[in-house]
Amino acid sequence: MADFSITDTVDITDVVCPVTFVKAKVALEELDDGDILEIRLNDGEPVQNVPRSLKEEGHKVLKLTQNDDGTYRLIVQKVGD
Amino acid sequence: MPFTNEQLERYSRHIILKEVGAKGQKKLANAKVLIIGAGGLGAPAALYLAAAGVGTIGIVDADEVDLSNLQRQVIHATADIGKPKVQSAKETMEAINPDVTVNTYHTFVTSENVLDLIKDYDFILDGTDNFPAKFLINDACVMAKKPFSHAGIIRFKGQLMTYVPGQGPCYRCVFKEPPPKDAVPTCKQAGVIGAMGGVIGSLQAMEAVKYIVGAGDLLTGYLLTFDALKMEWRKVKLPGNTHNCAVCGDHPTITELIDYEQAECTDH
Numbered sequence: 001m002a003d004f005s006i007t008d009t010v011d012i013t014d015v016v017c018p019v020t021f022v023k024a025k026v027a028l029e030e031l032d033d034g035d036i037l038e039i040r041l042n043d044g045e046p047v048q049n050v051p052r053s054l055k056e057e058g059h060k061v062l063k064l065t066q067n068d069d070g071t072y073r074l075i076v077q078k079v080g081d
Numbered sequence: 082m083p084f085t086n087e088q089l090e091r092y093s094r095h096i097i098l099k100e101v102g103a104k105g106q107k108k109l110a111n112a113k114v115l116i117i118g119a120g121g122l123g124a125p126a127a128l129y130l131a132a133a134g135v136g137t138i139g140i141v142d143a144d145e146v147d148l149s150n151l152q153r154q155v156i157h158a159t160a161d162i163g164k165p166k167v168q169s170a171k172e173t174m175e176a177i178n179p180d181v182t183v184n185t186y187h188t189f190v191t192s193e194n195v196l197d198l199i200k201d202y203d204f205i206l207d208g209t210d211n212f213p214a215k216f217l218i219n220d221a222c223v224m225a226k227k228p229f230s231h232a233g234i235i236r237f238k239g240q241l242m243t244y245v246p247g248q249g250p251c252y253r254c255v256f257k258e259p260p261p262k263d264a265v266p267t268c269k270q271a272g273v274i275g276a277m278g279g280v281i282g283s284l285q286a287m288e289a290v291k292y293i294v295g296a297g298d299l300l301t302g303y304l305l306t307f308d309a310l311k312m313e314w315r316k317v318k319l320p321g322n323t324h325n326c327a328v329c330g331d332h333p334t335i336t337e338l339i340d341y342e343q344a345e346c347t348d349h
Contacts, residue, residue, distance in 0.1 A: 015086055022093045026084065026103040057099070 004062065004075050007035035012050070013042050013071055020046045021053045024076075028059060031078045036062070039074040047072050088180070092134055105294035106134060110180070112293045115139040115202035117190055117218060119166040121278030122232050122285060123208030124156035129286035131174035131181045135293070138174065139202060141186040142166040153275035190214055192338035195221040204292050205229035206285045210269075212259035213341035219244070219252035220338055223329045228292060230285040230300075235271050237309040239281035242300050242319070243288050249302035250319045254326040259341050274309060281307065 010027040012020045024039050031037060041050055043066075051061045051074055060077040067073055084092070084103065095101045095109075112135050116123045119142040130138055146154075146161045146169050154166075161169035167185035174183050186198060190209070195217055199205050205227055207218045215231065222229040222244060231252045232241035244251045284305070291297050304317045328335045 015090070018093045018097060019086065019090045022089045022096045023086070025096065026089065029103045 004036050004038075006038045006075075007031055009038040009040070011040045012046065013040055017045050017049065021050050024050055024054060025057065028054070028057075028076070028078050033078060033081055035078045037076045037078065039076065040067070041072050041074055043070060043072065047074075050074065051076075088134075091178075091180075095133070100296035101294050105296070108293050108295075109134050109290065110136040112204070113137040113139070113202045114204045114206065114289050114293075115141065115199055116206045116208055117141045117198075117214070118208035118210065119154070119156065119170040120144075120150065120208060120210060121153045121234060121273060121275075122282035123206065124154040124170070125279045125282035126206050126208060126286040126289075127156055127170050127174055128177065129283055130289060131178045131183070133286070133290055134178060134180055135289070136180070137182045137184065137202075139184040139186060139198070140167050140170050141188065141190060141198060142170075143187060143189040153273065153278045155279065190217060192217060192340045195338065196225055199225055199227050202227070204289045206289060207231050208282060208285070211343060212265070213343050215252065216259055216341060217338060220328050220335060223251050223253075224338070230288045232281045232285050234273050234277045234281050235266070237274050237277065238307065239277050239309075240304055240306040241281055241284055241288070242304045243292075245292070245299060245301050248299075249321070250323050251326060251329040253328045253335075254323050254330075255304065255319055257327070262342060277307075277309060280309075 008027060012023045015023055028037055051064060054076050055061055058079045060079055062077055063075040065073050092106050095106050096103050114130055114135050116127050119140050127140060144166050146157045146164050146166055148162055156173045157169045165187050167187050171183040171185050174181055199221060205222055207215055207229060209215055226246040228245040230243050288299055291299060302319050304319055306315045323329050324331045
């Protein structure tokens with residue numbers, strides 16, 4: 001999975017809306033402009049909403065793929081300081 | 082220290098806000114706010130600041146909870162009658178949010194203790210009900226270079242303004258000195274609609290939160306007034322010139338704190 005140079009990884013499968021987005025947002029706040037965050041998230045509401053909410057905050061969604069265990073892997077690039 | 086999942090959930094509606102975020106929430110957690118007066122204004126302010134996760138909240142009040150307080154001082158309950166207000170307030174705030182440290186000061190503010198009370202705090206809320214205390218708090222905050230929120234409520238009216246050192250007029254720039262004793266009734270004599278404390282005290286909490294997270298514009302240089310009977314708000318621009326103020330001006334004549342005489346309550 002060395003397709004991107006991942007700066008940090010966060011697992012948001014242990015929380016539900018809206019903390020899914022909050023946890024992803026908090027992880028992004030720790031990063032610098034251009035850094036890449038890998039997010040592990042559940043199917044359903046998180047997959048529908050988290051990428052969209054992160055885009056609305058101005059970040060770049062690079063890739064979303066399904067993992068073997070049914071969870072998803074979302075790659076986001078931080079935009080802004 | 083990173084937030085726990087439980088804290089992320091508790092503060093999620095803050096953290097989601099672009100103007101707050103995790104950084105703002107951390108600033109709140111590290112902030113220290115002093116509320117002077119655990120009454121009509123201080124009660125709602127204390128509830129919201131505790132709920133918001135302000136890490137350290139000091140609360141100053143010399144009184145005990147009285148039955149006549151409960152119509153508006155929503156931090157106290159019927160079972161708290163007779164208890165020091167600071168104690169009752171602390172219990173309610175800790176019940177709302179165990180993340181918060183509440184320091185209690187069971188005393189009146191005086192020229193002797195006010196500088197010591199405010200010195201460790203980042204922002205002060207004046208929730209007192211009398212002019213001597215309001216001038217004392219203003220002068221002390223100017224001298225100690227502390228930002229504070231002034232507010233007052235009576236009958237169906239309320240007002241507030243925010244002072245930040247170097248960013249506009251202080252309370253004394255606007256109201257030179259306390260009115261003559263008994264020229265103005267206290268809210269004991271005049272009455273006050275309970276929800277007015279909720280309206281104006283909540284706005285004081287709002288100013289404190291905005292100051293801490295650095296969001297938006299504060300009420301510096303403005304007096305915001307509210308008339309509930311007419312449902313009218315006025316945002317009055319205050320004179321920008323503070324040079325001649327007796328306490329925050331270029332050549333202050335008030336260099337020591339003053340304990341003005343308190344108006345006697347004549348309604349009983």
